[in-house]
Amino acid sequence: MNRPTLATLGMSLLALLLASMVLAVTFGPADIAPMEVWQTIAHHLGLVAESPVNRLRDAIIWELRLPRVLTAAAVGAGLALCGAVMQALTRNPLADPYLLGLSSGASLGAVAFLLLGASLLMPLGAFLGAGAAMASTLLVTQALGGATPTRAILAGISISALAAAATSFLIFWSATGDSYREILSWLMGSLSGVVWSEALLVLAALAVAGLPILLSGRALDAFAFGDTAAATLGVEVASLRWWLLGGTALLTGVLVSIGGAIGFVGLIIPHVVRLMTGSRHRLLLPVAMLLGASFMVWTDTAARSLFAPRELPVGIITALLGAPIFLAVLLRYRRIT
Amino acid sequence: MSTGLRIADITVRLGSQTILSDIALTAAPGTVTGLIGPNGAGKSTLMRAMLGLTPLASGTVTFDDTDLLAMTRRSRAQFTAFVEQSGATDARLTAREVVMLGRIPFQSVWQATPAPADGAQVDAALAEVAMAPFVDRLYHTLSGGEQQRIQIARALAQQPRLLILDEPTNHLDVHAQLTTLDLLQRRAQAGATVLLALHDLNLAAAFCDSLVVLHHGRQVAFGTPEQVLTPALLRQVYEVDATLLRHPGSGRPLIAYDLPA
Known part of the structure; x- marks a missing residue:
């Protein structure tokens, strides 16, 4: 079996991502050419003193579209990474931050902090919510008699439903009119109105949590045959699992606090990538991040363009694409559930 | 000078239950040691305890006079390897x-x-x-x-100097069982210390240099196959009657089970 190397696959996916991002910036009501995008970026990075792009178009590119496209890329990369790591750690092909309840928990935490008036601390609330949801899901899975993919999903669904109900109640209780609508759209997963500070927060979270996770790729390979096999290959199973699950919760929390509960990206992307690269995580993780980033850039572009000027929450698109793939994976693994 | 595996007075408890008590054995480099006993006798627990996967209530495990359980998993994994019963993924x-x-x-x-x-x-x-x-x-x-x-x-x-295997012949046909055990025996002859759990007593007798018999978490015998495999022990541990023969070629013990009347 000939497998692509990280160099060739990584380079081509990186090129795809860059091209996707530039093209995505050109999409929208104002007609913008790819060249203008490059000129604006070069100008703002101080590479060229004068930009031929006029102020209004400059603002559309730099203040409106670039932060959003960057955020979409980072969210896609982060979700794909979280999904791949959770699938390896729990040996569960169906694991994903959305399906195991982390996203709902993060939403609950974020909404609670928002309505308490601590909107700046929303990412922290989301992290706490994601961590609590993950712990609950794992505990319920254990209580159901140990980890099988189906039990984990059932546990995730119940935790998810509970968190969603609590979130809805909080909103019903305290939100009014406009904020209600805004929160609902965000809950379904939306990158609408993202600004630079949010883009930088997501990128920072990706760097802080993502780099250690990428470096632990080989240890994740050791989990292919379970905890005992990993332990006898020298992996400190318990501490690695806690660190990685903690990192996943942190990353999910930040992603959800910015983009809402965008489902299925963490499920679809790693499965598609495995078909190309196999299950070695030193290759799988970075490739999944790159592909997840491009995927999210395009789905978010579709979300804001398809029904323009109205915005479709991007979570609806990812669910439309992801649910059938979820079913396909479910059917493929039915023998082990 | 390699002294191999030395297990002294291992006791393993799970809650208030004692799973293994007072196991003591040595396995020299260049030899194959068989771990035998009925299901639930504690073979897997003993192997897990040696590998630091199950905490000990008391006792020590050393290899070449180094405490095997005090080192990091990574350094242990650089000379100790384990093959589980099922390798599914x-x-x-x-x-x-x-x-x-x-x-x-x-x-x-x-x-x-x-x-x-x-x-x-x-x-x-x-x-x-x-x-x-x-x-x-x-x-x-x-x-x-x-x-x-x-x-x-x-x-x-x-590159294991200590190789531990849990039922490596399970699910194998006869030919594969023999080639697998032969391969492990050659590894031992090349200097490794090999320890394996086996169900088939005739295979254990044919390939192992020494046998450890576990029964209800206790070590009831430890010695060469000739010393260990006696009709009395088979009666006591496995509740079977058997006649001990000798393989005409190798001279190793060969068990002929007496069928229940």
Whole structure:
């Protein structure tokens, strides 16, 4: 079996991502050419003193579209990474931050902090919510008699439903009119109105949590045959699992606090990538991040363009694409559930 | 000078229950030690305890006079390998990639791809289990016996001086059982300390230099197959009647079970 190397696959996916991002910036009501995008970026990075792009178009590119496209890329990369790591750690092909309840928990935490008036601390609330949801899901899975993919999903669904109900109640209780609508759209997963500070927060979270996770790729390979096999290959199973699950919760929390509960990206992307690269995580993780980033850039572009000027929450698109793939994976693994 | 594996007075408790008590044995380099006993006798627990996977209530495990349980898992994995009873996975890994897992204890976190030395070890291990033609096959498409050989190759890629295997002949046909045990015996002759749990007493008698018999978590016998395998012990431990013969070629004990009347 000939497998692509990280160099060739990584380079081509990186090129795809860059091209996707530039093209995505050109999409929208104002007609913008790819060249203008490059000129604006070069100008703002101080590479060229004068930009031929006029102020209004400059603002559309730099203040409106670039932060959003960057955020979409980072969210896609982060979700794909979280999904791949959770699938390896729990040996569960169906694991994903959305399906195991982390996203709902993060939403609950974020909404609670928002309505308490601590909107700046929303990412922290989301992290706490994601961590609590993950712990609950794992505990319920254990209580159901140990980890099988189906039990984990059932546990995730119940935790998810509970968190969603609590979130809805909080909103019903305290939100009014406009904020209600805004929160609902965000809950379904939306990158609408993202600004630079949010883009930088997501990128920072990706760097802080993502780099250690990428470096632990080989240890994740050791989990292919379970905890005992990993332990006898020298992996400190318990501490690695806690660190990685903690990192996943942190990353999910930040992603959800910015983009809402965008489902299925963490499920679809790693499965598609495995078909190309196999299950070695030193290759799988970075490739999944790159592909997840491009995927999210395009789905978010579709979300804001398809029904323009109205915005479709991007979570609806990812669910439309992801649910059938979820079913396909479910059917493929039915023998082990 | 290598002194091999030395287990002194191991006791393992699970809650208030004592799973293993007062196990004491030695296994010298160059020998194959068989761990026998009925299901639930504590064979798997003993192996897990030796590997630091199950905490000990008391006792010590040393290899070459070094405390095996005090070292980091990584340094232990650089000379100790374990083959579990079942090696199932959903991961999409080729046979060669599975064997390459055995090189994880030797690879740095920062290393992007395996070193040439890793590749050489993997190829040698695959050749040793006669699985070289299967390297590019996906592991989960291999037969049970082929998967077992790949798992053994993965263990060999760890360059083990201590090799522990839980029922390595399970699910294998007779030919594969013999070639597998022969392979392990040759590894021992090359200097490794090999310890394996076995169900088939005749295979244990034929291939092991010494046998440890566990019964209800206690060690009831430890010695050469000739010393250990007696009609009285088989009666006591396995509740079977048997006549002890000798293999005409090797002179090893051969058990003929007396069928219940």
